[in-house]
Amino acid sequence: MMMKAQDIMTEDVVKxxxxxxxVEAVQLMREKQIRCLIVDRRREGDAYGIITETDVVNKVTAYGKDPKKVRVYEVMTKPCIVINPDLGVEYVARLFAQTHIHHAPVIRGELLGLVSTSDILHKGDFVENPKENFLEKEIEEAIAQARQVCAEKGATSKECAVAWDIVEELQAEAAHQKAEKPPKTAFEEYLEENPEAAEARMYEL
Incomplete structure (x- = not known):
């Protein structure tokens, strides 16, 4: 099983x-030895915010401002990017990479925890269980399943086409992960044996 955000998050969130x-934010960060704080919602339905040590350094310290006079809301990010607790760790890492953030609250209705790049590095299982291996196994199983469905229902059946869609989506994800195009998809190989299967994929969903 792939590890999820909820498996690696820190539950003790400082708000x-x-x-x-x-000055209060800085004192909290120093005292708790943390790099960010979650800015509490003013009311239900409001968004959570986040303030990081970088925000303080870049927006307060760098301009010589008095931290007693600047308020958290002036430098925080709100609404901030939030993570679903069920999101796979690899996707959390990809989201962080794409958005250039290092911390995000884990929320489902309410605040459940906080996940950071450190959590991914120190608690994730990407060293022991790389997603690449997990995907390869999933692709192998999906190909076997597609071939079985097509053998039972026929190469031109809608079921056969749908089964190959699943395989191609998995192969596209694996290729995206490696930033390369697969030399030949499993469906293209299947087409060499069953050319008539191509027509079935022109179906209307």
């Missing part, structure tokens, strides 16, 4: 009010 002065 602060948006109206609090930056």
């Amino acid at each position: 602060i009010k948006g109206s609090a002065p930056i």
Whole structure:
């Protein structure tokens, strides 16, 4: 099983009010030895915010501002990017890479925890169980399943076409992960044996 955000997140999240002065945020970060704080919602339906040590350094320290006079809401990011607890760790890492963030709250209705690049590195299982291997196994199983469905229902059946769609989507993901195009998809190989199967994939969903 792939590890999920909820498996690696830190549950003990330190929160602060948006109206609090930056000096309070800095004291909390120093005292708890953490790099970010979640900015609490003002009311239900409001978005959570986040304030990181980088925000403080770049927006307060760098301009010589008095941290007693600047408020958290002036430098925080709100709404911030949030993570679903069921999201696979690899996708959390990809989201971080694409958005250039290092921390995100884990939310499902309410705040459940916080996940960071450190959590991914220190608690993730990507060393022991690389997603690449997991995907390869999944692709092999999907190909076997597709060939079985097509043998039973026929190469031109809608079921056969749908089964190959699943395989191609998995192969596309594996290729995207390696940033390369597969030399030949499993369906193209199947087509060499069963050319008539191509027509079935022109179906309307």
